Amino acid sequence: MRWWKILGLAGLAGVAATGAAIARAERRRRAYTPDEIRERLHARAADAARS
8 A cells, every 4th residue: 555545544534533523522512401501601600700
């Protein structure tokens, strides 16, 4: 195998891994209910106000 084929396969694997990580993060983000998001935002705002 030539070096450019290996480089291409490594790039393809990197793109696939990045896509999988983005999909996993998106599923985790969408798992929150609106009430949970609101509570988290209020907690973060309260922490920021204390600092």
